Amino acid sequence: MTNLYPVFVLLCIMAGLCLPHRLLQAQNPPAANANISGYVKDSETAETLVGATIYIKGTEQGTTTNLYGYYALKVPRSDVFITLVVSYLGYETAEITVIPAQDKVLSIRLHPQQQLLQEVVITDDAVKQRLESAQMGMQKINSQSIKTIPVMFGEADVMKVVQLTAGVQTGSEGSSGIYVRGGGYDQNLILLDEATVYNPEHLFGFFSTFNSDIVKNLDIYKSDFPAQYGGRLSSVLDIQTRDGNMKKFGMQGGIGLIASRLTLEGPLVKDRASFILSGRRTYVDIFTPLINRALPDENQMPDYYFYDLNAKLNYIVSDKDRLFVSGYFGRDKLYFKFNPDESDNTSYSLRWGNLTGSVRWNHVYNPSLFSNTTFIASRFNYRDLFNFDDFFEFTSSTETYTFSVKQDYDLYASDAHRLKFGVHFTHHLIRPVDFSAGVTSPDTLYQSSNVKEQQRYEGQEAALYAAHTWKLTRRFTLKSGLRLSGFATAGNKQYGNLEPRIALNYLVTDQLSVKAGYSRMAQYLHQVKFINLSFLDPWFPSNQYVRPQTADQISAGFTASLFNGQVSLTNEYYYKWLHHQLDYRNGANFLFIDENYHQRLTVGRGWSYGAEWQLEKTKGNLTGWMAYTLSWAKRRFPDLNNGKPFPFTFDRRHVLIAVLQYRLPRNWTVSANFTYRTGEAIDLAVGRFFIYGINFGDPQVVPQYADQNSFRMPAYHRLDAGFIKQFTSKKRLQSELAVSFYNLYSRRNAFFIYYEDVKDKENRTVTYRARQASLFPIIPSVSYNFKW
Known part of the structure; x- marks a missing residue:
């Protein structure tokens, strides 16, 4: 695409501006059809419901709401009543009678089922929808029951739920990071209200940046990626936040062992505008100074805390226009003073965090054409500072900025044809290294010697895409898409890629689809x-x-409905090819990025394959799921492991997960989840040799390694359990007490393996012994949650 990138961007802009007008001219529906369109909402809050199912009773004709709760149906014009059946998990199914004599705008309000605190639970909506959809490798998490899942320190975490699904590997103990189907950490596209989140972790990965109280919906894609998504290879996590209650003011929150949270929401103009504001903060830093002063002779603890702030405004401008403004700001701060003596100010501080903002405008051109225009800004940065007794400082930092404009359209052409298309443009600004060092004291007798190094990279990314879902027959559905992406960077270098996507679904019976x-x-x-x-x-x-x-990925599988729709079984097989993979050369300096950074990298390829089974039950007092993944993941680089293939670090052969929740009488709920996974692939020394200097003093011991990643950590397994007691109130206050036990049988899982010297009686090292370090024994926790 060299020298064609500006032309490509111009074509994208022209397509985004001109195509809707062409479609408006072509969308004069024949008089034989009437359009029924509108939004599906929560009757109590007016919150739109994503993925709600609408179909005509007694027929196979139906649709689902999009990411903004909008739907459109084309039905033959008639003076005869038809009945629309509308359903959404956690809500009472509604039947609405209409006469399709003409186009009709119909906003549908569903009543929540009688529960106490609305939490978050994994589901794929109705089993019927899953059977008929051509989408593969997709899981949906919507706001209805995550707090029943026991977690560390009692802090509910959406990313921990994602880790409990088939095909998703975790990092080290307690980490929120994910590795999907053999892909790397950086190959996951994480979106919060369409803004990219570059670092979704707090507390070095033990918590995610997403406050569960404000999450409305989360879709995770592991394969068969919709054409509107691009820029990453392995997965997409699309997270939407709640819009805020348009009916009445309310608040909810929780108090835990290490963090508390509070959410406020309500109408600015009833039934027209709303707001939601949510915050969360840890308070470990309040206690660490007290502990340090009480135990001055012990190892000092660093001060640490993190916080999150989410805000969103939602305004219905007109029947055809709606505006959303949302933002997120999160920050981690760590400070450590090496010597408690006040005369010595040597210290280390570290800060990192995300900042995102998005403005979205929904417009309904006509009942069949829905558009969304989005302006996005996102930033991630970190900064650390070594202060050597107010005499010398060393500072390093990195920043990543993204500015994007998106124009997306949903076209409901007919019941058999649904199209989605659009254009995206993104400007990237990256400062991968910014460090300085020098003398800071003005009274020093030494000559000041300051060093400063900065790097700055920019790039422009653009994409034009179209996707088509075609229901050829009652049993056969074809979903196809094409994404044309391009990237331009410094040095007048441009790249382009055609990214096709296609998926097929065949309904063998009403209970089985392939x-x-x-x-x-x-x-x-x-x-x-x-x-x-x-x-x-x-x-x-x-x-x-x-x-x-x-990356290229193929997948195949089936979905089955069992026990009259009470249970669903999904089985998928996949093979993925990864091209132009990057890793560091042996002995490379990885700390700084400069104009010669590419010389420290080696380029290779990877591949992964496997099978996933997931059995889910979403109805009744006993709910939950079981998932099993059998997988292989390999890498090959010409400059590593003598050019031979080796296992990827997170190549785990077996992963077994079970998550169960049982609702008892008198508002009690008990829950448990069990995880087993093969240990990750690691390098360990298989021997050592000695190198003596010319005076034969103490030798230098050099470890000798076998093939890369040829050893395994011990298998990891853990059982978590908990219970929740919900309290009723005649007033609006709802509350619950949650008690959980992380690692119930206190399994000492390996965090890393190290070697210790084994010495003889004369204190000479005679051999080395491998030892493992573990992090967490059993951790009980308690939290109080409320909603008003």
Whole structure:
């Protein structure tokens, strides 16, 4: 695409501006059809419901709401009543009678089922919808029951729920990071109200940045990616936040062992405008100074805390226009003073966090054409500072900025044809390294010697896409898409990729469907991990030396409805090819990125394959799911492991997960989840040799390694359990007490393995012994949650 990138961007802009007008001219529906369209909402809050099912009773004709709760149906004009059946998990099914004599705008309000606190639970909506959909490798989490899942420190975490699904591997103990179907950490596209979140972790990965009280809906895609998504290879996590109550003011929150949270929401103009504001903060830093002063002779504890702030405004401008303004700000702060003596100010501080903002405008051109225009800004940065007794300082930092404009359209052409298309443009600004060092004291007798180094990279990414869902027959559905993406960076280097996607679904019986799909993805930003702290590994763009990563994935499987729709079974098989993968060369300096950074990298390829089974029950007092993943993941680089293939670090052969919740009388709920997984692949020394200097003093001991990642950590397994007591109130106050036990049988899972010297009686090292370090024994926790 060299020298064609500006033309490509111009074509994208023209397509985004002109195509809707062409469609408006073509969308004069024949007089034989009437359009029924509108939004599906919560009757108590007016919150739109994503993925609600609407169908005509007694027929196979139906549709689902989009990400903004909008739907459209075309029905033959008639003076005879028809009945619309509208359903959504956690809500009472509604039947609405209409006469389709003419076009009709119909906003549908569903009543929540009688429960106490609305929480978050995994589901795929109705089993029927899953059977008929051609979408593969997709899981939906909507706001209805996550707090029943026991978690560490009692802090509900959406990302921990994602880790409990088939095909998703976790990092180290307690980490919120994910590795999907053999992909890397940087190959996950994480969106919050359409804004990219570059670092979704707090407390070095033990908590995610997403406050569960404000999450409305989360879709995770592991394969068969919809054409509107691009820029990453392995998964997409699309998170939407709640819009705020348009009916009445309310608040909810919780008090836990290490963090508390509070959410306020309500109408600015009843039934027309609303707001929601949510905050969360830990308070460990309040107690650590007290502990340090009480135990001055012990190892000092660092001060640490994190906080999150979410805000959103929602305004219905007219029957055809709606405006959303949302933002997120989160920050981690750590401070450690090496010597408690007040005369010595040597210290270390570290800060990192995300800032996102988005403005979205929904417009309904006509009942068949829905559009969304989005303006997005996102930033991630970290900064650390070494202060050597107010005499000398060393500072390093990194920043990643993204500015995007998106124009997306949903076209409900007919009951058999549904199209989605649009154009995206993104500007990337990355400062992967910014460090300085020098003397800070003005009274020093030494000559000041300051060093400063800065790097700055920019890139422009654009994409034009179209997707088509075609219901050929009652039993056969074809979903196809094409994404044309391009990237331009410094040095007048441009890249382009065609990214086709296709999926098929055949309904063998009313209880069984078979599916198959193929997708190709391209990634223009990269993050090569060296240590298991994602914020310390800077991002950098493709350039004249580093090509974009690409991936091809094929998948096939089936979905079955069992026991009259009470249980669903999903089985998928996949094979993924990863091209232009990046890793560090042996002995490379990974701390800084400069103009020669590409020389420290090696380029190779990867592949992964496996099978996933997931059995779910979403109805009745006993609910939950069981998931099993059998998988292989490999890498091959010409400069690593003598050019031979080796297991990817998170190549785990077996992963077994069970999550169960049981609702007891008198508002009690008990829950448990069990995880078993093969240990991750690691390097361990198989021997050592000695190198003596010319005076034969103490030798230098050099470890000798076998093939890369040829050893395994011990298998990981853990059982968590908990219970919740919900309290009723005649007033609006609802509350619950949640008690959970992380690692119930106190399994000492390996966090890392190290070697210790074994010495003889004369204190000489005679051999080495491998030992494992573990993090968490059993951790009980308690939290109080309320909603008013």
